[in-house]
Amino acid sequence: MDAELLLAHVLGVSRAGLLTLGEVPDDAVARFEDLTGQRADRVPLQHLTGRAPFRHLELAVGPGVFVPRPETEQLVEWALARLAGRAEPVVVDLGSGSGAIALSIAHEHPGARVTAVERDPGAIGWTRHNAATRAAAGDTPVDVLSGDMTHPGLLRELDGTVDLVVSNPPYVPVGATVPREVADHDPPLALWGGPDGLDVVRGLLRTAARLLRPGGGLGIEHADQQGSALPALVRASGSWTDVEDHPDLAGRPRYTTAHRSGG
Numbered sequence: 001m002d003a004e005l006l007l008a009h010v011l012g013v014s015r016a017g018l019l020t021l022g023e024v025p026d027d028a029v030a031r032f033e034d035l036t037g038q039r040a041d042r043v044p045l046q047h048l049t050g051r052a053p054f055r056h057l058e059l060a061v062g063p064g065v066f067v068p069r070p071e072t073e074q075l076v077e078w079a080l081a082r083l084a085g086r087a088e089p090v091v092v093d094l095g096s097g098s099g100a101i102a103l104s105i106a107h108e109h110p111g112a113r114v115t116a117v118e119r120d121p122g123a124i125g126w127t128r129h130n131a132a133t134r135a136a137a138g139d140t141p142v143d144v145l146s147g148d149m150t151h152p153g154l155l156r157e158l159d160g161t162v163d164l165v166v167s168n169p170p171y172v173p174v175g176a177t178v179p180r181e182v183a184d185h186d187p188p189l190a191l192w193g194g195p196d197g198l199d200v201v202r203g204l205l206r207t208a209a210r211l212l213r214p215g216g217g218l219g220i221e222h223a224d225q226q227g228s229a230l231p232a233l234v235r236a237s238g239s240w241t242d243v244e245d246h247p248d249l250a251g252r253p254r255y256t257t258a259h260r261s262g263g
């Protein structure tokens, strides 16, 4: 499949277009061989094509930014259901990377006032680039903010007013084994979350509790081994009701949701 997608990329056709392909020029063959060689050396497909599909969008990606994963599409589905019926909901995406979550929400819920927060200076250029591309295409513009999701001063002006906080934070426990595509090509700040993988999440929970209005929603992606630990952490932090965990399409525990108490 990856070889087919790389050939389609080289020739500028869709994958289905390969079925009716005529003769392939020599320079395209050489380019294709180069790309399949790199893919065999575990460079991610999306870095070779420069594009990552996510829900209805195609995002620019490359070295320095986390490649968005299909698992995260479910978290966005949940977020959009939460926003249904609200004309201009205030949404914050903590740890935006390519902007996959923030830009999908702006695309699929026009009028949403979305802020994308990213700390990594190497990644935020990609966030800004994709946000500019989507705004130029007519989506509701997303504010991109350089900041640390665990910092107590982040977005103070939104305290108690946010309808929804979503995040796919770094959650891999330090020392875990990950595929070479991930270890060598996803940025370290996107992956590692301390000894139990939940270090950044602890700070995220304090920030989300401060930003959300009473009754506001929280959705956090997690590793499949954290389906009990993350809900337990949310419950223990004391600011939340309706704490639930949800599976991804493969049936593995994938994200935790809750509502800010006090509503």
Ligand SMILES: C[S@@+](CC[C@H](N)C(=O)[O-])C[C@H]1O[C@@H](n2cnc3c(N)ncnc32)[C@H](O)[C@@H]1O
Residues within 6 Å of the ligand: 066, 067, 068, 069, 072, 094, 095, 096, 097, 098, 099, 100, 101, 117, 118, 119, 120, 123, 147, 148, 149, 150, 167, 168, 169, 170, 171, 187, 189, 190, 191, 200
């Ligand atoms: C797993 S990636 C998710 C990216 C994107 N939201 C997605 O779902 O594809 C986590 C992102 O959070 C960013 N990040 C890590 N720690 C952060 C922090 N303390 N504050 C803000 N962003 C952070 C990383 O740089 C990375 O872009």
